[in-house]
Amino acid sequence: MPVPPASGLHKSVRDALPVRLGDRKYNIDVTRLVRSTIDPIRQGFDTQGQPGEQSLNQAGVWKRSRNDWELGAGQREADSPESALRRFNTSLGVNPWVKNELTLHKATAETRSTSNSDLFMVVADSGTERAYIADGSDVYQSTNGTAWTVISNPAGGAITAMATDGYYVYVASAAGAGEIQRISGTAVSGASLNTDHWVIDDVDGLWIANGYLITSIAKRLTVVSVGSALATNADITSAAFTQVSEWKSVIGTPVGIYAAGNQGDQGKIYYVGINDSTSALNVPVIVAELPLGEKINVLAEYGGLLIIGTTKGIRVAQITGQGYLTYGPRIDITNGVSVLEPQGEFVWFGWKNYNGTNTGLGRLSLKELTGPLVPAYASDLMAVAQGDIEGVVTLGDIRIFSVAGEGAYREQDTYVTSGTVDEGRFRWGITELKTAVSVDLRHGALIADQSIAITLTDDAGGTDTITSDTVGNVTPDIQVAEGVTGEYITPSLTLTGTAAATPTLYRWTTRAIPMPFVAEVIALPIILTTFTEHDNREVYQDIYEDYTYLRTLLEDRKLVTFIIGNETKNVYVSGLAYAEGSIYKWSDSIQRLENRRDRWVEGVITVTLITVQTGVTLVPTDVSSTG
Numbered sequence: 001m002p003v004p005p006a007s008g009l010h011k012s013v014r015d016a017l018p019v020r021l022g023d024r025k026y027n028i029d030v031t032r033l034v035r036s037t038i039d040p041i042r043q044g045f046d047t048q049g050q051p052g053e054q055s056l057n058q059a060g061v062w063k064r065s066r067n068d069w070e071l072g073a074g075q076r077e078a079d080s081p082e083s084a085l086r087r088f089n090t091s092l093g094v095n096p097w098v099k100n101e102l103t104l105h106k107a108t109a110e111t112r113s114t115s116n117s118d119l120f121m122v123v124a125d126s127g128t129e130r131a132y133i134a135d136g137s138d139v140y141q142s143t144n145g146t147a148w149t150v151i152s153n154p155a156g157g158a159i160t161a162m163a164t165d166g167y168y169v170y171v172a173s174a175a176g177a178g179e180i181q182r183i184s185g186t187a188v189s190g191a192s193l194n195t196d197h198w199v200i201d202d203v204d205g206l207w208i209a210n211g212y213l214i215t216s217i218a219k220r221l222t223v224v225s226v227g228s229a230l231a232t233n234a235d236i237t238s239a240a241f242t243q244v245s246e247w248k249s250v251i252g253t254p255v256g257i258y259a260a261g262n263q264g265d266q267g268k269i270y271y272v273g274i275n276d277s278t279s280a281l282n283v284p285v286i287v288a289e290l291p292l293g294e295k296i297n298v299l300a301e302y303g304g305l306l307i308i309g310t311t312k313g314i315r316v317a318q319i320t321g322q323g324y325l326t327y328g329p330r331i332d333i334t335n336g337v338s339v340l341e342p343q344g345e346f347v348w349f350g351w352k353n354y355n356g357t358n359t360g361l362g363r364l365s366l367k368e369l370t371g372p373l374v375p376a377y378a379s380d381l382m383a384v385a386q387g388d389i390e391g392v393v394t395l396g397d398i399r400i401f402s403v404a405g406e407g408a409y410r411e412q413d414t415y416v417t418s419g420t421v422d423e424g425r426f427r428w429g430i431t432e433l434k435t436a437v438s439v440d441l442r443h444g445a446l447i448a449d450q451s452i453a454i455t456l457t458d459d460a461g462g463t464d465t466i467t468s469d470t471v472g473n474v475t476p477d478i479q480v481a482e483g484v485t486g487e488y489i490t491p492s493l494t495l496t497g498t499a500a501a502t503p504t505l506y507r508w509t510t511r512a513i514p515m516p517f518v519a520e521v522i523a524l525p526i527i528l529t530t531f532t533e534h535d536n537r538e539v540y541q542d543i544y545e546d547y548t549y550l551r552t553l554l555e556d557r558k559l560v561t562f563i564i565g566n567e568t569k570n571v572y573v574s575g576l577a578y579a580e581g582s583i584y585k586w587s588d589s590i591q592r593l594e595n596r597r598d599r600w601v602e603g604v605i606t607v608t609l610i611t612v613q614t615g616v617t618l619v620p621t622d623v624s625s626t627g
Contacts, residue, residue, distance in 0.1 A: 069096035072376030078424030093419030119402035121391025161206035210252030267296030309337030328373025350389025458486030
């Protein structure tokens, strides 16, 4: 009978065995080796009340589709658990506000050019509806937003504020002998002191709220009345008011007047009640404070909601009780929001320098909320320019806005010729890699020079673009996508049209194959006998000690290295078994070592291994027996 080798010789001889598990090498019965993969895609079950994409078999390609964009922009992660299916990331030149349709926006054109700033705008109707824009010391008016006629120097100096009661327009200047002047139609309304104009210096704000003409001079907020000179007894807040350093906006609502101001870097909103007996305005009461670092630029009211344009973006507040406000989370808008224009269920807002090429308007949709007091929004009409948006009005059913240092831009009857939508990052609900395999589109029949393209981009920058541009087609049919593989895939759309007509997209679909790690089950038949023969030599094994080692791997669920041939895998032991007929005999007495009086069975033990994805290959701790 062979004699067990010394410990060092044991290791060196055992290193010749063909299979490594953890820090040890073993011989195996290759006729019993079994390997199989675990299907990473589990069988799905549709628990929804109505059939949908969740009803499709997940064993094939996985779909992502969108056929409605009415929840607007602001969602980068497109299909995470909290994501909304009708919401995208960003857009430019595209109108998402018609259900189940995506079209191009109307174009804009500059209709009045100027290098001045403080281009305030209002609309009034004193028999004919007109748009008005301040330009230096002058005011220009237009009945169509295209042709403008000057009203020269109505307030005796550079215009610093403008307001309207719907009939008259009021303008103010901060000249040394400054005044507030009333305009009717195409000229000043007259020369009567304290009726057509009022003498007051340093006006920096002018508003109409619930029938009251209110002006601000720094901290002072006061009422201007027809037939009366300005007096401190009409003050809402005096020049000594310490709670704000400037007033930015005053609006009227069915429950009273709200005035917004700033103190330092914090915005504040005050409620100004109306005395039922005297109609005098009450002392303002603070009803909301914004977080530190966020100042207020403008207020607007819509159906019991207060829209707040701030230096950081937009908030919507609910009016409750005696005028108190509860505001919601902020919609972040780069460069803040300084003008608002409510019309119908929408509110247009100024979006300064939307990108490095465009400045213009965004739009809120108050019929669609993405969260409590958070309306849907998206970019809207844009000018090819840069600068502050200082005014926005609606004349008839068209929008006109002003850009500081540029002039007035009017919505046209024609369309922009290209628009884009970034649909956001789709992960198909998993973090594993996936590869795009196909896309298809459904759209209105295309005319000459119209196209709709979808570009898929993976997280490493790989892209593929499929374009539908055949005249008369309503779909390019299913097209193969290639070269796009990543943890997430971002579809983006490009609509191209003529100025006279827009293409209409109804739906896009992209399909991908998930590429999760495929785990493997390995039934490893280890020959656990006192001596095992390999490569024309007999190798001694302490079979009980080896069994104990394998048992420890099982109980600890410890990840270890498995090496067979040219393969190296990270595994854990999920089971040990002596199958029927795999035990040959009891070990000989040579296995009786100190402190162990029993013997152990010899045979083939099946060790069940599960491969694991770790990103690195584990290194055996026993460097003397590395394979």
